[in-house]
Amino acid sequence: MQRKKSHDNTRFKFIITGLVIGAAAGFVVALFRLLIEKLLDFMKYLYMHPTPQIIIGIVIVSIIAGLFIALLVKQQPNISGSGIPQIEGQLHGDLDFNWWAILWRKFVAGVIGIGSGLFLGREGPSIQLGSAVGQGFADVRGKSGADRRVMIASGAAAGLSAAFNAPLAGTMFVLEEVYHNFSPLVWMTSLASAVAADLVSLNFFGLTPVLHLVYLKTMPVYMYWHIILLGILLGLLGMLYSKCTLAMPRVYALTHLSRPLQGLIPLLLVIPLGLAVPDLLGGGNSVILSFGAHVPLLWPLIWMFVIRFVFSMISYGSGLPGGIFLPILTLGAVIGGVYGVFMADMGLLPRVYIMNLIIFAMAGYFAGIGKAPFTAILLITEMVGSIKNLLPLALLSLTAFTVTDLLGGAPIYEALLSRLVLPNQLGRLHQPVRFELPIFAGATLDSAQVRDFQWPTDSLLVEIRRGDDRRIPHGDTVLRAGDTLVIMTDERHQRDVRKVIEKVAEAPET
Structure with missing residues (x-):
């Protein structure tokens, strides 16, 4: 009698694994995101209602916070920065960590540093938190090798999904930027994890897209030359961003402070900035959303770009736990605003299309810097909540990517990873x-x-x-x-x- 062929349920098991990891990572990241938002709102309130006592209190607390974060970074150096290069190194086999040591330190230090108003994003840390959850799940179950890497990658996808409510972009980011592998097992597990994390996050923050911007009219095809010009501008400024970011450790070395203590500099410098322009504090989510109500004039936009560019460098270059994901999107939106308002003032662009360019530029700037155009397109599509922009988003992202590539620009996270692993390899x-x-x-x-x-x-x-x-x-x-x-x-x-x-x-x- 012929035996029935046994059914291979490997994929089903990994999908269930992804759902479990995603639910756990989604809860951790949603709580992380909520605490940052509450602390940032509180700090903005203090800066908007300053008294001598409040200012002195902010200075003292900032110094204490900086010293505490320095202690955490000294104990576990791999919590510094966004955490994405560390995950890439881990999946490539160049680095490895204790997941619990990363998880709680990154969580605490990230809430304090990002919530204080620094120009840092929550998304990179959220990805590292998610990957730590995935690694913890793998270690508890005694998994190693390829299975462990898939679980870490799925946790990373869950982290970005919960941070932005963008499950497709979270999955694509892992495949395109982190894992560099489109195998069915990887993408199915990551997608399941991202969907579960998004469902958990939606229960915290509701169904409204993270960057819900609305434009009034679709840009006609005959005006797409603006998209090409804007893409070239974004590629050039993206190259500038990458070079400045990679140069910041050398700039901070001139302070002669130990690496963990360098975080005190932005924590103190953000105080006068908060007193002067409290609305600009944070990763930039509120800045982008403000364009939906009112797009500033040209010179205020240019000053906004200069302030956010310079202080983003100061914030991230210090090595504090925090990312560049959202700050990059914010700078892209501001660049799109600058270009759109300039062209409108010149009479070359109807003002009704300025918002279109602001939305498109977020994807283009990230595509140029991160060298991950598919992620950029999906991310902005999900975050804005509209699928009508796919063609202009693709054209702008491809243009910015091409310009950066022709100039020899490296993917920013890969360049940061090479700096992490090079000393170990030489050693x-x-x-x-x-x-x-x-x-x-x-x-x-x-x-x-x-x-x-x-x-x-x-x-x-x-x-x-x-x-x-x-x-x-x-x-x-x-x-x-x-x-x-x-x-x-x-x-x-x-x-x-x-x-x-x-x-x-x-x-x-x-």
Whole structure:
């Protein structure tokens, strides 16, 4: 008698796992988001009703808060920043953490730092909190390897979904930016987790989209040249944002404060800013929503961009636990406002379309900086609550992405990750040496991305020289004939490593 073929329920089990992780992560992130909003509202109230006693109290509490956060960061350095590079490193196998040590410290430090009014986003920390929940679930169940990575990734998707009420964008962000893998098991588990987290978050915050902006008229196709020009502007300013962000640790090093104590600087500098312009405090959610009621004139918008750009650098560059996700979207909205108002003042754009450009620019700026256009398109579609913008969103995101890519810009989170893992990788080399190899036309590496090649275990690609240009490599850097690779390895393995790489860098024999 023929036995019935057993049914493979692996995917079903992972979907259930995703739902459980998503529900738990959704609750953690929703509570995180709620506490930040309450604290930020309280701080804005204090700044709007200042007295000498209140100002002195804010200064004292800010110093205490800064010292407390410094203690948490010193205990667990991987809670600093957004947390997204740390998750990428964990999924790539370069980093690993104690999930509980990350979870509670990131939660507490994030609420205090972001809720104080700094120009930091809650989304990156929410993603790290979600991934910590996923890792905790995996560790409790004794999972390792690929199963553990899938659970961490699904928790990350849940974190972004709960932070923005955007389950599709949360899933796509994990696939496009964090995991770099579109396998069915990964996306199904992540989607289930993101949906569960969104359902939990909706019970806290309701059904209204996070950035509910409404435009009056759809922009006609014959005016899409504005989208191309705006995309170029966003790509150029996105490159500026990335370069400034990556340069900030060197700027802060000039203070001669230890890294954990550098957070005191923005916590004190935000006080006069809060007294002067309390409405600008925070990650920027309220700034974006204010455009729905009134778009300022050109010069106030330009000043708003300068203030938010500079203080975003100061806030994130300090290493405080907080992200750049929402600050990037806010800057994109302001840039869209500046462009739209300028063109309207010049008589080249009907004012009714300014709001359209503000919405589109949020996606374009994130696409240029994060190099994740699909996430950008889905995120703004879900956050604004309209699917009518897909074509202009795609066109603007693609334009900004292309401009940044042509200028050699790296995905911001991948560039930040390389700075985290490089010291560890170099530390594993007992007697580090470096050598250079050119890439010849027709070689295997010609026109290949860095991540397409399995580099030898004992090697590290530290630089790519292209003519007079020197580039820090990242995963999607395309290698070209004529490039010179600068590689570090251990002296004991130099010969073997060189031999492996020479095979794919030299021209094939004819």
